[in-house]
Amino acid sequence: MIDLSTNYLGLILKNPLVASASLLSESVDRIRQLEDGGVAAIVLPSLFEEQLDVESTRLDGDLYRGSESFPESLSYLPELQDYNLGPDGYLELIRKARELASVPIIASLNGASLGGWVRYARLMEEAGADALELNIYALPTRATRTGMLVEQGYCDLVRQVRERVRIPLAVKLSHFFSAPANMARRLEESGAGALVLFNRFYQPDFDIERLEVVPRLALSHPYELLLRLHWVAILYGQVKADLAITGGVHGPEDVLKCMMAGARIAMMTSALLENGPDHAAHVLRDVERWMEEHEYVSIQQMQGSMSQQAVPDPAAFERGNYMRVLSSYTLRPELISADD
Numbered sequence: 001m002i003d004l005s006t007n008y009l010g011l012i013l014k015n016p017l018v019a020s021a022s023l024l025s026e027s028v029d030r031i032r033q034l035e036d037g038g039v040a041a042i043v044l045p046s047l048f049e050e051q052l053d054v055e056s057t058r059l060d061g062d063l064y065r066g067s068e069s070f071p072e073s074l075s076y077l078p079e080l081q082d083y084n085l086g087p088d089g090y091l092e093l094i095r096k097a098r099e100l101a102s103v104p105i106i107a108s109l110n111g112a113s114l115g116g117w118v119r120y121a122r123l124m125e126e127a128g129a130d131a132l133e134l135n136i137y138a139l140p141t142r143a144t145r146t147g148m149l150v151e152q153g154y155c156d157l158v159r160q161v162r163e164r165v166r167i168p169l170a171v172k173l174s175h176f177f178s179a180p181a182n183m184a185r186r187l188e189e190s191g192a193g194a195l196v197l198f199n200r201f202y203q204p205d206f207d208i209e210r211l212e213v214v215p216r217l218a219l220s221h222p223y224e225l226l227l228r229l230h231w232v233a234i235l236y237g238q239v240k241a242d243l244a245i246t247g248g249v250h251g252p253e254d255v256l257k258c259m260m261a262g263a264r265i266a267m268m269t270s271a272l273l274e275n276g277p278d279h280a281a282h283v284l285r286d287v288e289r290w291m292e293e294h295e296y297v298s299i300q301q302m303q304g305s306m307s308q309q310a311v312p313d314p315a316a317f318e319r320g321n322y323m324r325v326l327s328s329y330t331l332r333p334e335l336i337s338a339d340d
Contacts, residue, residue, distance in 0.1 A: 002291050003298035004284065006040075008242050008264045009131045009168035009193050011104045013040035015284055016259060016299055020246050020267035021045045021108050021135075024277065028096045035103050037277035038284050042103060043267070046110035046135050047090045047120065087120065091127045098128035106170070109161070110135040118157075122164045131168040134161055134192075137199055147178055154183075155190040162191025170194035170244065174201065180231060184239050194242035195235070196267070197228050219270035224248035229261045236262025236307035252286035259299055260306035 004015040019039040024030045026045050034042055090107075097105045107129035109121060121132055136157070140150045154173075162169055171192040177183045184195055205216045225248030232243045245258040246267035258266035272279055296302055308314045 002288050002296070003300070004288065006264050006299050006303070008041070008244065009170060011041065011130060011168070013104070013265065015040045015287075016263070016265045017255060017280055017284055018106075018244070018265045018267045019043065019272060019277075019280070020269045021133075022269045022273055024269075024272055026093070028093070028100055030277075031097050031101055031105075033277040034272070034280070035101050037272075037280040039268075039277075039280045040103055041106060041130075041265070042097070042101065043106040043133055044090070044093065044097070044108055044129075046108040047087060047124075048110045091123055094124060094127035094129050098130075104130035106131045106133050108133045108135050108172075110137050111157070118160050118164055121161045125165045125167045129167060131170060132161070132165060133170045133172055133196065134158060135172045135199065136174070137201075139201070151177070151183060151186065155186050158187055158190040158192055168193045170196055170242075172196035172199050172246070174199045175227060175231065181235060181238055184235050184241070188239050188241040192241050194244055194264070195239070196244040196246055197231055197235075198247060200224075200247050219273060220248050220250075222248050222250050222254060225254055225257065229257055232258070232263050233261040233307045236304045237309045252283050252290060255283060255287050256290060256302070257306075259302050260304070262304040262307040264303070 006013050006016045008018075015038070017039050018041045019025060019034045021043045022045065024034055025042050031042055094105060094107055105128070107124040107127075109124070109132065111134075121134075124132055134157070136154055140147075158169070158171055169192055171187050171194070173183070173187070173195065175198045187195060200220065202215065202217060204213045206212075207214045225245070228245045228247055232245055235243060242264045243262055244265045244267055245261070245263045246269070249255060249258065249266045249268045250271040255266045268280070268283075271283075291297075291299075291302075304310055
């Protein structure tokens with residue numbers, strides 16, 4: 001009997017496939033569908049720092065109504081009022097999901113600054129979340145703000161959240177750091193029990209007719225997995241925090257590669273949105289079939305087997321691979337002249 005179980009953030013999961021934040025995890029009915037599909041844990045959609053700013057502004061308006069104030073502030077970032085359920089509804093979703101689902105429920109906070117919003121981490125814990133994922137999503141755009149200040153701010157943020165909650169804490173981060181391995185260790189020292197690699201930054205586009213900046217949402221593609229595999233394979237063994245991969249996980253081979261790189265779990269979103277919650281069952285069945293054919297008895301057996309510290313040529317993960325990749329390309333015959 002093949003053992004698909006894995007340990008993530010101290011939680012024993014029945015398999016390594018986790019549903020990351022999406023529309024599929026914003027209601028109890030959909031959460032049950034994901035669980036029936038076979039995922040081992042579910043990450044709820046993020047509660048954004050800006051949503052908590054909206055609630056705070058509303059509260060101030062109630063407290064000081066009738067006195068001199070700025071009415072327009074009550075509509076600050078109004079589009080966020082309709083994003084997921086808002087702070088109160090979010091906490092209720094955690095409670096209901098915890099009551100009805102048997103798999104771990106991971107809450108998510110999205111922010112990048114210190115402030116009173118961090119108290120919601122504690123409220124999420126009280127609502128029944130099994131763990132918390134801190135989704136650090138910010139682009140430092142001021143030319144005066146140094147990388148050192150940005151990194152220290154992230155570490156301070158993680159430390160503050162860690163001080164507020166007893167449940168396990170994961171940090172979802174981007175790859176835009178000058179020294180990702182060092183940053184991973186610093187986040188671990190600040191209290192992160194797991195690192196989720198990597199956040200996907202959604203880039204706006206230009207509407208050249210209306211002269212407007214417009215949002216563009218694109219689902220992930222399997223090729224995005226390569227960057228995640230690369231860094232998890234490098235970090236495996238260098239940090240004690242659990243490693244998770246998100247972005248580009250679409251099929252059974254992707255899940256297997258994540259495990260071999262050193263990840264404890266593989267997070268899936270786009271493939272579930274495209275194919276439905278039942279897609280998880282098909283992926284897991286094929287994972288188990290592959291393991292049986294290749295004589296693996298457990299997921300733990302393969303975790304880290306293709307990491308930097310396990311392969312015969314560790315330089316393949318670093319600059320040595322750069323020349324190999326460039327020299328591997330072959331021109332089509334019709335593009336090669338006789339003189340060449």
